[in-house]
Amino acid sequence: MVKIPEVIYNSNLKKNLLARPDFANKITQFKVKEIFKDEFFSNSPPSIFIGSALPYPQVNVGVLAPPEKKEDISLYDNQKYWAENNLDIYQIMEFRSSLINSRFRTDVKAVRTNDNRFLNLAREIGMSIKPVDVEVKLKKKIKLRINIDDTTLPMGPRGRVEKLRVASNPKVSSHVDKVYFDADMKAIEGINYLSKHGFDENALSKLLSIGIMGQEKRRVLVPTRWSITSVDSMLGNELLKQVKQFSLLNNYLFFYGHYLGNHYFVLFLPEIYNYELFETYLPGSFWNPTSNINISTDFEPFRGRTRYAEQTAGGFYATRLAMLEYLNKIKRQGSCLIVRIETPDYWLGLGVFVVREAMRKTLLNKPLEFNDKNKAIEFFRKQIFDKFKLDISKTLEHSILLDVIKQKKIFDF
DSSP, X not given: OEEOOEEEEOHHHHHXXXXXXXXXXXXXXXXXXXXOOSEEEEEESSOEEEEOOSSTTEEEEEEEEOSSOOTXXXXXXXXXXXXXXXXXXXXXXXXXXXXXXXXXXXXXXXXGSSOOHHHHHHHHHHHBSSOEEEEXXXXXXXXXXXXXXXXXXXXXXXXXXXXXXXXXXXXXXXXXXXXXXXXXXXXXXHHHHHHHTTOOHHHHHHHHHTTOSSXXXXXXXXXXXXXXXXXHHHHHHHHHHHHTTSOBXXXXXXXXXXXXXXXXXXXXXXXXXXXXXXXEEOTTSTTOOSSSOEEEEEEEOTTOOSSOOTTTHXXXXXXXXXXXXXXXXXXXXXXXXXXXXEOTTOOSOOOTHHHHHHHHHHHHSOOEEESOHHHHHHHHHHHHHHHHOOOOHHHHHTOHHHHXXXXXXXXXX
């Protein structure tokens, strides 16, 4: 039987989205098979979700798996595959809505002991680099639901675990074992070590969230929404140390690209590192239920930020990571001005992975080069106007980055 699922929103989104008929029309086009099971044998991608809705330090720990075993289960939590193959929102939702969040409640410090059997099993699953077979019995039958958040990926129904069994041997990398069994290794050291051995940010955020990193006496479970941005920030900081040692760019570089209704206009300038992001939300896009254009912005100077980027939040760090990956790849330092435009095509938030992958896709394109600053900035402005009839001249007048590079430098005297 196929039915329209009930949609559960986090508190930040519910009021805005329920008032929007355009969103209601689109979500009701999405239908999934009705699930009545409260006991099933399945496999996890592997995927673990640490929820942050409970009063801290209490959290929900969930093992994500469909109600029946899938041969292609690894694709259900493979963000790079989705981006590389240009999956649309409905295709991604089909994967995510199939994952049942079989969860239990615990304290974040419970990882410091081995007293919680469910947590031990969840940790085994989360540490695996291959899908894991699981047997699950829930306390009661689950309802057909899609759970939507403002930072993390959507998920399907959720239910309380009564029984949980790992039915296959998790395959754990020796590199993950090294981090887990090193009682003195700091979390940031573990992140950097695993990154150098091929673990991407999705795998790293999962490992950080299940509490296997950090000095043993200080380990905690980290809610997934926090671990995602923490990993983006830490990976970016490590890259930035290297980027600041490189010579400056020779020219001004302009890039344009898009993914899932998120359009990126990127201008690299041959200056010391500074980074500024403007996020522009067009009416009808996921973050903008109004009839006006909304804009958020954050800036990072050469010396770094001392506070969290409140305006653009996780998107700031995800975009920054992709930008720093590019500078590190070409072994150059530069300032970077970015305008992200979110259009009505991005009608459902899928988490910050979208902006990270949209920026990466953008920087795979061939750049246009300029040797004149004024011509580069004018071209940047005109491209945005030509594509969206959006004049950002007034916005750029408030650009901290452009103001900084106008200031005279010591060699100008």
